Amino acid sequence: MTASNEALKSLLYATADDLLILGHRNSEWTGLGPLLEEDIAFSSMAQDQMGQSLALYEILQRDLGERDPDTIAFLRPESEYRCCHFVEYPIGSYAFSLMRHFLFDQASYLRFAALAESSFKPLAFVSRKLLGEIKYHIMHGNTWMAQLSRGGEESHARMQSALNEAFPMALGIFEKLEHEEELVDAGVYAGSAQLRDLWLQHIEPALAHGGLALPELNAQEAGTAFFGGRKGFHSEHLGSLIEEMGAVLRSDPSADW
Amino acid sequence: MYGGGYIFDKPLQDHKDDDDPVKLAEFEARIDRGEKVEPHDWMPFEYRRQLIRLIEQHAHSEIIGALPEGTWITRAPGFRRKLALAAKVQDEVGHAQLLYNAAETLGKSREEMINDLISGKSKYSNVFNYPAKTWADTAVIAWLIDAGAIVNQVTNSKGSYAPYCRALERICQEESFHLKYGYDAVVHLATGTPAQREVLQDALNRWWPPIMHFFGPPDNASVHGEKLMRWKVKMASNDDMRQQFLNMYVPKIWELELTLPDPNLRKNPETRRWEYTEPDWDEFKRVINGDGPCNKERLAVRRTAEERGKWVREALLRPETQYSVPLS
Numbered sequence: 149m150t151a152s153n154e155a156l157k158s159l160l161y162a163t164a165d166d167l168l169i170l171g172h173r174n175s176e177w178t179g180l181g182p183l184l185e186e187d188i189a190f191s192s193m194a195q196d197q198m199g200q201s202l203a204l205y206e207i208l209q210r211d212l213g214e215r216d217p218d219t220i221a222f223l224r225p226e227s228e229y230r231c232c233h234f235v236e237y238p239i240g241s242y243a244f245s246l247m248r249h250f251l252f253d254q255a256s257y258l259r260f261a262a263l264a265e266s267s268f269k270p271l272a273f274v275s276r277k278l279l280g281e282i283k284y285h286i287m288h289g290n291t292w293m294a295q296l297s298r299g300g301e302e303s304h305a306r307m308q309s310a311l312n313e314a315f316p317m318a319l320g321i322f323e324k325l326e327h328e329e330e331l332v333d334a335g336v337y338a339g340s341a342q343l344r345d346l347w348l349q350h351i352e353p354a355l356a357h358g359g360l361a362l363p364e365l366n367a368q369e370a371g372t373a374f375f376g377g378r379k380g381f382h383s384e385h386l387g388s389l390i391e392e393m394g395a396v397l398r399s400d401p402s403a404d405w
Numbered sequence: 406m407y408g409g410g411y412i413f414d415k416p417l418q419d420h421k422d423d424d425d426p427v428k429l430a431e432f433e434a435r436i437d438r439g440e441k442v443e444p445h446d447w448m449p450f451e452y453r454r455q456l457i458r459l460i461e462q463h464a465h466s467e468i469i470g471a472l473p474e475g476t477w478i479t480r481a482p483g484f485r486r487k488l489a490l491a492a493k494v495q496d497e498v499g500h501a502q503l504l505y506n507a508a509e510t511l512g513k514s515r516e517e518m519i520n521d522l523i524s525g526k527s528k529y530s531n532v533f534n535y536p537a538k539t540w541a542d543t544a545v546i547a548w549l550i551d552a553g554a555i556v557n558q559v560t561n562s563k564g565s566y567a568p569y570c571r572a573l574e575r576i577c578q579e580e581s582f583h584l585k586y587g588y589d590a591v592v593h594l595a596t597g598t599p600a601q602r603e604v605l606q607d608a609l610n611r612w613w614p615p616i617m618h619f620f621g622p623p624d625n626a627s628v629h630g631e632k633l634m635r636w637k638v639k640m641a642s643n644d645d646m647r648q649q650f651l652n653m654y655v656p657k658i659w660e661l662e663l664t665l666p667d668p669n670l671r672k673n674p675e676t677r678r679w680e681y682t683e684p685d686w687d688e689f690k691r692v693i694n695g696d697g698p699c700n701k702e703r704l705a706v707r708r709t710a711e712e713r714g715k716w717v718r719e720a721l722l723r724p725e726t727q728y729s730v731p732l733s
């Protein structure tokens with residue numbers, strides 16, 4: 149069987165919106181990084197992530213009949229976004245942003261590695277292309293995570309508390325998609341729970357190398373505390389970012405900028 | 406990008422004659438022959454001091470310059486502009502990095518330079534003390550401020566200190582992309598809807614005085630200035646660079662049927678020099694001394710970033726982090 153367009157859209161919007169929103173968040177480090185080298189690194193990741201989201205919005209337009217990328221990326225109402233809460237949160241401290249980058253990019257890599265085998269060919273093709281880029285993000289995340297978790301007591305403590313904060317949020321990446329069964333049955337998508345388990349296997353050795361331990365979660369944190377994004381229910385932080393991202397475009401949607 | 410109008414230090418009286426006259430003569434002969442100076446070569450005390458000052462100000466301008474444009478990345482209209490602006494501002498931060506490295510070859514550490522920036526001791530280009538209020542402001546900045554920076558940097562790249570020249574050559578290549586991007590964004594506004602034209606004209610009106618200030622006040626030929634010119638630290642007078650800029654860009658601005666807020670601006674056909682109303686140099690001095698619309702905010706942002714990032718820099722200095730192997 150093949151997946152319906154509705155199911156494909158659910159997957160593409162979730163994946164693209166995650167990248168679009170985190171790309172914007174990462175761009176907010178421009179000029180504010182703890183050192184110039186990290187300003188530059190976060191800007192590279194931001195540009196890559198925005199570019200990756202664009203590649204997915206292009207599939208939505210070309211293969212699934214959605215409107216042009218600028219319109220669907222920047223001018224949808226909030227309830228139509230499918231990103232997870234994790235990417236919506238403000239940049240916070242550098243430790244939080246770095247931890248988010250580490251946790252998210254590991255998940256992103258595994259997601260695209262699985263999608264590279266997708267039965268939906270346009271997505272499989274784009275996914276294979278994006279993996280090369282994400283590999284660099286993973287290297288950057290692993291290196292910095294290791295350096296800072298092993299960079300003395302204060303630094304280690306900051307990284308551990310960033311992990312405590314970010315880990316339950318990151319589980320929101322793996323909230324079940326709308327039409328997920330259909331996507332799995334059609335061989336389009338591996339499934340959120342399976343991705344989560346694979347992700348845990350990947351992050352644990354890297355965290356252990358830095359002497360970091362996954363926090364004990366209460367039932368709610370381990371469950372659905374940061375869920376909702378895949379169904380269009382968002383944290384309080386998304387609305388203002390959408391407002392900001394589209395402010396100039398919205399001032400005259402018919403104009404050419 | 407960078408804004409000129411360098412503030413050179415006043416000569417230090419007590420160091421005036423410290424340099425070995427034989428070495429000084431050799432040094433000046435080298436410069437006259439067009440040779441470049443490398444970090445380990447002998448150089449006059451004053452040469453080193455003024456170059457540090459010059460390159461440091463330039464580096465600060467790049468990093469502070471990233472702030473007004475940086476806040477527009479999230480707001481830029483559409484993917485094409487967002488990606489181009491993000492890449493541009495990233496380049497500017499990269500320029501700061503190259504320039505701090507160049508200045509470090511003269512013996513002042515990046516940390517010391519940044520401390521002098523946030524304490525207000527060291528200056529940066531005055532233009533960044535003005536706000537980027539609208540999208541059109543960012544287009545005007547990317548076109549005209551970067552254009553001014555190119556005039557300035559191409560001129561300086563012919564100077565005598567080799568590491569600075571090498572950094573500038575690389576920087577100028579990237580700046581030319583910034584200028585193309587800025588021009589394209591301006592053209593879209595200029596040829597767009599009446600509302601787009603209107604915000605563009607408004608941005609241009611507001612940015613014109615800082616642009617005129619950009620190259621610094623007219624330099625009256627001081628002994629000090631002559632020495633810096635002879636040593637190829639300062640390569641052209643502020644007025645000459647301003648003339649060059651006006652000559653290249655005023656016609657392009659007028660071609661887009663935009664106006665400039667100076668009724669006296671014209672090229673004198675006989676002298677072939679541009680005539681204009683002198684911008685308010687008192688305002689320039691006021692702003693450079695800290696009393697501009699954004700000085701406090703810019704330094705506060707920079708200071709906060711430095712303070713919040715301190716633990717990261719400290720962690721990287723620890724021996725146990727030095728040899729950690731990346732996991733992938």
Ligand SMILES: [Fe+2]
Pocket residue numbers: 406407470497550551554583
């Ligand atoms: Fe610039």
Ligand SMILES: [Fe+2]
Pocket residue numbers: 406407497551554579580583
């Ligand atoms: Fe530039």
Ligand SMILES: [Fe+2]
Pocket residue numbers: 406407467496497500576580
């Ligand atoms: Fe620059």
